[in-house]
Amino acid sequence: MARADGAAGSSRAGEALPGFVEDLAAGRQPACHAAVQALLDAGAAPRELYQGLFQPALYEIGDRWQRGEVTVAAEHLATAITEELLALVFPRALARPATGRRALVSCAADELHQVGGRIVADTLETMGWRTTFIGAGEPVERLAEAAAARPHDLACLSVSIADHLPGAERSIASLRRADPALPVVVGGQALRHGGAAALERHPGVRILCSLAELEALIEGWGR
């Protein structure tokens, strides 16, 4: 999803962001861990960390990779560190009482990156939705199996790079086989640079450009 509008307004996370990006790009896990723990200790809400720290930091690392300033190995290390840090925040995301709604969250087929999907799933948990999360590297049939295994109100797909947009279409097809009426939203860094039109051709598919848009969709759900 595109850079979150809420990032600039999250002052504590915003202040920590530049140093966090440098530590993340250099693979300094202990420093990244300390920064997140300090924000949590200061009372930062999960939403502030997702939108004000993790997402903009990962987009910045992605941009550096795109410009050839960091290697793919450094980029993979940064996402692995971020996934560890999400585990620090997740227990607080679970504190809200359940609304009874459930979402199926996954990455597009062929995706190696799951951290965007994780942030989406964890954001939904902060809003009282329960989530079924299917990580990267799973066969596309797992989506259909998960959709058929229990009822879901929504499916969310994350696409990191444009090369994986065809994979997103295969994932949508897999979901449709299990549940033709399931609403699907797609987001991710790939859609910052176009590519939405091909996905929007599919009925019941909506493109979301930021976590804030996802939050607005969820807040208005069922109204």
Next chain:
Amino acid sequence: MTGPAALEAVLAALVRGELPALYLLLDAEDRVLEANRHTRELLGPAPEGRPVAGFLADFEQGCSPAALAAAGPVTRQLTFLSARGMPQTYECRIAAVEGGTLLVGGASPAEEERLRRELLDGHRRLSNAGRDLQQANAELGRLAQLKDQFLAMASHDLRTPLSSVVALAQALEEELGGGLERAQREDLAAIRDAARLMRRMVDDFLDLASLEAGRLELRRAPASLRAVAASAVALTRPLAEARGVALTILGGEPSPVPLDPERAQRVAMNLLANAARHSPAGGVVTARVEAAEGGARLSVEDQGPGVPPDLLPRLFTPWVHGPQGEREGERRAGLGLAISRLIVEAHGGRVSARNGAAGGAVFEAWFPGEAPPA
């Protein structure tokens, strides 16, 4: 730039170390004569003059590039001990040159890619399993809270009518006792006793819910654990004597410790009643109070069959029963020891159980000499 000139420029860049390729020139004794920048970053500064074998991971530490290339150029994997800490394998072309040996090599991208993929896949699986576990824990926590709320509400609602049954049964016994047949009097007593037992169980549920929710408020004051234990012995004696079990109290008079006497007495009575229930007729239950670790300890020893070893670690958790069934009228929910543990821990103390060297079981409750910080 023409073809040969362009090739020469690329080779020059390789020799200078501008590309991530290994370049080593060795003398006739396999000592480093020249290394490019990439190789220096790999091996550490100033490798010149040092035997190359010292930089190679090799079971025999005797690898000689000069010997390998003696019969002509060869291609071979060599693993270098990186100054950064991890050994690194290079696919090397080794050739004899005038006065020495030349090594040019590159790392295997396929191997690195495979390693990275395996590590990332493993990390993702672990990370997702951790997330599933966190979700399941939160769900269990919510369910446990619901269970506690239900138990507390149900117990609270049951307590009032049960108290009425006890009171009405007692009133009927007093008012009609003389006019009833023996069998009718026995039935009325059975109603009263059964209602009392149910009320005790309900009280246990309520106490456990309060203790587990951390709502127990202790009224602590310096008190004698010996006096508390003696009072508990007197109150438990009728239950023990009904089973033919004698209660006795030994030990000294340790200094007063901060206690909620009513709650501490409940702990002592639970331990004594538990010991009496698991003692054979004619057995003796011994309570002992002594100073220990800056506080005071109550130990209760019985002459029963002891506790099966697999049960010992779980004895102080709720709903756990010993192997011996209680007599009719004594059946409990299995909460007494759990409640005792929670009360003692709220005091900052600890409970334990073990089997005695000469048979029987020993239960202990230790209370600290100072109240724990709030």
